Each structure stands twice: as C-alpha cells, then as structure tokens.
Amino acid sequence: MHTDLVAALDIGGTKIAGALVDRQGRILVRAQRPTPAREDGETVMRAVDAVLDELTASPLWQRAGAVGIGSAGPVDATAGTVSPVNVPGWRDYPLVSRVRTAAGGLPVELIGDGVAIAAAEHWQGAARGHDNALCMVVSTGVGGGLVLGGRLHPGPTGNAGHIGHISVDLDGDLCPCGSRGCVERIASGPNIARRALDNGWRPGPDGDTSAAAVAAAARAGDPVAVASFERAARALAAGIAATATLVEIDIAVIGGGVGKAGEVLFAPLRQALTEYATLSFVHRLAVTPAQMGTDAGLVGAAAAALARSADAAVAAV
Numbered sequence: 325m326h327t328d329l330v331a332a333l334d335i336g337g338t339k340i341a342g343a344l345v346d347r348q349g350r351i352l353v354r355a356q357r358p359t360p361a362r363e364d365g366e367t368v369m370r371a372v373d374a375v376l377d378e379l380t381a382s383p384l385w386q387r388a389g390a391v392g393i394g395s396a397g398p399v400d401a402t403a404g405t406v407s408p409v410n411v412p413g414w415r416d417y418p419l420v421s422r423v424r425t426a427a428g429g430l431p432v433e434l435i436g437d438g439v440a441i442a443a444a445e446h447w448q449g450a451a452r453g454h455d456n457a458l459c460m461v462v463s464t465g466v467g468g469g470l471v472l473g474g475r476l477h478p479g480p481t482g483n484a485g486h487i488g489h490i491s492v493d494l495d496g497d498l499c500p501c502g503s504r505g506c507v508e509r510i511a512s513g514p515n516i517a518r519r520a521l522d523n524g525w526r527p528g529p530d531g532d533t534s535a536a537a538v539a540a541a542a543r544a545g546d547p548v549a550v551a552s553f554e555r556a557a558r559a560l561a562a563g564i565a566a567t568a569t570l571v572e573i574d575i576a577v578i579g580g581g582v583g584k585a586g587e588v589l590f591a592p593l594r595q596a597l598t599e600y601a602t603l604s605f606v607h608r609l610a611v612t613p614a615q616m617g618t619d620a621g622l623v624g625a626a627a628a629a630l631a632r633s634a635d636a637a638v639a640a641v
C-alpha cells in the first residue's frame with residue numbers, strides 16, 4: 325500500500341481538529357468537534373473518535389501511513405498518555421493506544437501542542453530555513469517548542485521548549501504550575517489584562533477586558549496598557565535570552581493572540597533582548613511574529629508523523 329499521507333490530530337481545550345495531510349503539508353480532508361472539556365474522559369474520547377471516524381471514512385484514508393497528535397499538555401510521549409490542564413477528565417489518559425486502535429493500528433506520534441507549533445513554523449512558517457529556533461504561542465497560556473540542529477526537539481516526553489514555565493522572577497507570583505514568577509504568569513493574555521486592570525486601566529464602553537483590548541489601548545498611548553505590555557515583553561525576552569544562551573537558537577517566533585499585538589509587544593521585546601541576551605553568540609538573535617494560522621497545530625502534528633515515518637524508513641534500511 326502506498327502511504328503518502330498522514331493523519332493529524334490537534335487536541336485543545338476548545339476543539340479537537342483532525343486532518344489528512346500530504347507530504348507538502350496540504351490539508352486534503354478535515355474534521356472537527358468541540359472538546360467536551362468538562363466531561364469525563366470517555367466522553368472526551370468519543371469526540372476524538374468522531375473526528376477519526378470522519379477521517380477513516382474518507383477514501384483517502386487508505387493512503388495514511390501514520391498518525392501525528394499535537395495535544396494540550398502536559399503530554400508523556402514515552403508513556404503515550406496526556407494530562408491536559410484544561411481537560412480534567414484526562415489524567416495520564418492513554419490517548420496513544422486509544423488512537424492507534426481507532427486508526428486501525430497505524431503508528432502514532434504524540435507531541436505537545438507547543439512542539440507541534442514549532443514543527444509547523446519550521447516546516448512552512450517563520451522559522452523555515454532556521455536550524456535552531458524557539459517557537460512560542462502566547463495566548464491564554466504560554467507554550468513553545470524547539471528546533472535544534474535542523475530537527476524538531478520534542479524531548480523524551482514531548483514537552484521540551486515549554487518556555488511558559490521557566491521562572492524569570494525568582495520571588496514572583498505563584499504560578500498554577502506550582503513555581504513562581506513563570507513567563508506565563510507575567511506574559512499570558514489574561515495576566516497582561518489582569519496587570520493593566522490592577523494598575524487602573526479601565527475598558528471602553530464595550531467592557532472588553534481582553535489582552536487585545538489592552539493592546540488597542542496601548543497603541544492609543546494609554547500608559548498603564550503600555551506598561552503592562554512592556555512587563556510581558558521583558559518576561560518573554562528573559563525567557564528567550566535564557567533559551568538562546570543555553571542552546572544557541574538564532575530566531576524566536578511568537579504566535580498566539582498576544583503575538584498578534586504587533587509593535588506594542590515586539591518593540592519593547594527587542595529592546596529588552598538587548599538587555600538580557602548579552603553574550604556575543606546570542607547578539608544576532610531575531611524575534612519575529614508567527615506566520616502559520618489556525619492550522620498550525622494540525623500541520624505540526626503531521627510534520628511529526630512524517631518525521632517518524634522517515635526515521636522508521638531509515639531504520640528499516
């Protein structure tokens with residue numbers, strides 16, 4: 325059987341998306357269900373099964389050789405389990421074996437959603453052509469993934485590059501992860517908005533207190549909104565600089581809702597990087613907005629499945 329496609333699953337707290345993807349990263353078939361995130365684990369799995377049922381019903385399914393899953397984390401690729409923070413019904417949930425069964429025994433590759441985004445940006449987006457990259461998602465949370473030496477670096481459990489929970493403020497606020505002063509605790513959308521509100525910023529007549537509303541206020545010159553984005557930018561810069569110093573990345577790509585804030589975020593971020601990324605070998609570090617759209621998770625999961633297929637082919641020679 326000629327298997328020139330892979331199946332991809334993108335599993336998040338609000339939706340479960342699936343696709344059949346070709347070797348150029350084109351999505352040929354897609355399916356989607358809302359995530360019943362507050363339900364029990366088997367109910368959530370039924371939504372995954374419904375997505376897979378749609379994919380397996382396609383005549384193109386016969387050409388699928390592997391399944392890639394990008395899931396909200398934490399994931400454990402070694403154990404084949406997931407424990408997404410926003411899906412309490414899944415704790416050490418054996419997603420890989422369940423998907424393998426539903427997919428007729430195809431090999432399954434599991435990575436975290438941040439790692440999937442990195443795979444997608446490296447394959448087709450802003451990190452294309454860069455052998456050493458950190459790709460981040462800054463939205464409700466802060467996640468990320470690494471490309472090192474030209475290859476995706478998921479780490480043993482599939483979570484490497486999770487920059488949101490690097491501490492950049494030793495005595496900072498407690499983070500839901502249990503640590504203090506994490507990048508996410510300062511730079512996520514809700515934390516940007518919270519800090520602006522705490523310091524006296526007030527929303528407009530529409531009552532919108534999202535980070536996007538704070539970004540709009542910052543663009544209009546509101547000093548409290550500007551300061552909240554500057555603080556987030558400094559936290560991101562400290563985390564990016566630490567990453568660059570450790571593993572010599574040459575580009576950091578920032579996506580997610582906060583990444584769309586534009587120069588309100590990127591101008592202070594570049595400035596802060598000059599303060600934190602100080603050694604000669606990280607001076608040329610670039611930061612740039614992500615290019616992949618809402619399909620990044622699917623494309624990245626497909627990339628991981630294709631890479632696994634390629635490794636298996638090499639191993640079989």
Ligand SMILES: [Zn+2]
Binds near residue numbers: 488503506508
């Ligand atoms: Zn944390």
